[in-house]
Amino acid sequence: MSKILKNSNQKDVETLVMEYANLSNLFGNAVETGNHKDANKIYKELMNVYKQIKLQGGLSSSSFHRLLSSPSVGTRLWSATHYLAVSYEESKKVLNSLGDIPNSLLAVSAKITLDEWEKGRLIL
Numbered sequence: 001m002s003k004i005l006k007n008s009n010q011k012d013v014e015t016l017v018m019e020y021a022n023l024s025n026l027f028g029n030a031v032e033t034g035n036h037k038d039a040n041k042i043y044k045e046l047m048n049v050y051k052q053i054k055l056q057g058g059l060s061s062s063s064f065h066r067l068l069s070s071p072s073v074g075t076r077l078w079s080a081t082h083y084l085a086v087s088y089e090e091s092k093k094v095l096n097s098l099g100d101i102p103n104s105l106l107a108v109s110a111k112i113t114l115d116e117w118e119k120g121r122l123i124l
Contacts (some may be wrong), residue, residue: 013058020049021067021075028074031105051084060087068094073106081113085124088117 011019023046030039058064059082066092067079080094098110116122 001010011052013053013061014063016049016056016058017055017061017063017067020046020064020078021070021072022055023049024073024078025066025070025072025077028072028106029075031109046078047062050078054082054124060082073101073104077106077110080092080110082124084117084122 019110023042027039027042027046030036030042053064064079064083067075068083070076070079076094077098080091080098083094084091092114095114098104099107099114101107105108113122
């Protein structure tokens with residue numbers, strides 16, 4: 001019975017992915033506008049939602065995969081980062097394309113993320 005209660009309190013993967021998309025978009029906007037206080041708060045929430053998605057095996061879900069082509073740069077950045085362990089080649093394409101955005105702090109982050117992953121220094 002406790003297992004049923006535990007599962008009923010958990011959000012489903014679809015709901016978590018929608019939260020992740022919203023938070024990663026908000027994070028990207030905060031970074032690009034230089035609002036580090038909001039970015040830091042949003043980051044904490046985003047990582048909590050990411051952990052829940054990961055624990056439920058949602059990183060390989062089709063709903064999470066769709067985030068790689070989101071119109072939001074922040075969402076593409078985070079989803080590609082967190083998708084690296086699922087599909088390196090697909091994530092690499094997304095991160096490389098983001099790295100080409102002129103005058104973007106998120107572009108710099110995309111380049112650094114890919115570089116750190118390839119050097120084996122990024123743990124997700």
